[in-house]
């Protein structure tokens with residue numbers, strides 16, 4: 001399988017590099033490199049930026065200068081001229097090692113390194129060994145304090161923040177720091193924080209993470225959306241549908257903007273077909289839904305409150321009936337998964353005509369109930385965090401071997417990205433077929449092209465016309481939808497979880 005070096009290995013840091021002196025009141029924020037999965041689309045890494053660092057940047061005191069660097073945009077190692085006096089690095093499990101390498105490099109040359117992010121919550125003692133300071137919890141709240149302490153020369157080793165501050169008081173992320181040409185759209189939006197579920201494998205269940213569900217004013221989101229000249233916004237919320245009344249209010253505001261958007265929601269939003277219709281009328285063209293498994297017992301074990309899997313196909317149809325494409329995510333390796341789970345899942349995806357799906361190998365993140373369970377059962381195979389990336393098996397599955405799990409996962413991507421499978425999943429409406437096929441080929445079967453686009457910063461330029469055409473098509477569809485009567489169908493009950 002073709003796998004270019006730049007997608008596999010982080011840029012080299014020059015150990016001989018000498019600096020004069022760090023520039024006072026200049027901070028650099030870094031999103032470290034992580035290894036890509038060559039079976040999946042490289043495009044997903046440049047769809048839209050995460051808001052973590054641009055939100056932190058928005059909290060920077062006015063007497064500080066700030067710069068943003070994402071190593072995954074393949075523009076080489078982070079800048080060092082001028083040399084920053086403070087470097088903020090976000091740390092997640094899969095790129096923790098790279099984050100530590102960067103930290104070592106900058107600290108050796110006199111910068112103060114501050115680390116925040118999910119891995120700091122789950123393994124604070126490990127991260128603290130590599131940083132001058134760690135920020136645990138809500139970073140936006142802590143960042144101004146950290147910079148003031150750094151300026152005064154009294155940086156502390158640990159800063160602990162909570163998520164109690166009203167979310168709607170936070171300033172809008174500083175999107176102008178982002179290299180616009182490198183992303184399909186720079187308009188990442190976030191309306192809510194938290195999730196009503198606490199699935200045992202999800203980082204939201206990390207011990208010590210207390211993130212109450214909070215919502216920003218719908219008008220605030222609509223204003224951010226309107227102010228951007230991007231035609232397409234991507235909500236990065238964990239679950240935009242956690243509070244249905246809120247989602248309805250948000251849709252009513254977004255409807256005034258005439259742009260398109262996509263978001264992650266749980267499948268239970270289809271309990272209320274009128275809500276799905278509101279989503280479509282407000283510009284929603286795609287949803288990302290974590291179905292996780294088609295086996296009910298797996299979902300109960302995972303404590304996921306979700307409708308029964310035998311009703312998933314009908315619910316997917318509810319989205320399709322309102323012109324919303326569905327991208328689902330499946331996780332393999334649960335205790336009730338047997339070696340035939342891969343074929344059954346792909347068949348179901350094809351029968352349901354899903355535009356896209358993503359696959360993951362069950363991965364026990366430290367600090368989660370899943371990690372504790374597998375550790376107790378002595379099923380954790382190793383702690384090489386680099387391979388805790390949901391593309392590698394890191395634990396002993398119950399009803400298959402690690403090799404069966406690994407090769408089954410790889411087979412699913414090969415099968416789904418084949419031309420035959422793309423054709424089998426063609427949308428029913430004739431006018432949607434060509435755009436679907438063009439997108440399918442460009443998005444999923446063109447990693448060679450993606451690699452070039454990313455390196456030459458052409459992603460935005462190539463995709464913008466497609467996105468704009470999709471927006472115009474959606475506006476026409478919306479007019480027709482407004483005239484159509486809503487058909488309500490019965491629903492089936494949920495898996496209670498535990």
Ligand code: SF4
Nearest residue numbers: 195197198199202238
């Ligand atoms: S529903 Fe999704 S975001 Fe919420 S806890 Fe479960 S996996 Fe995590």
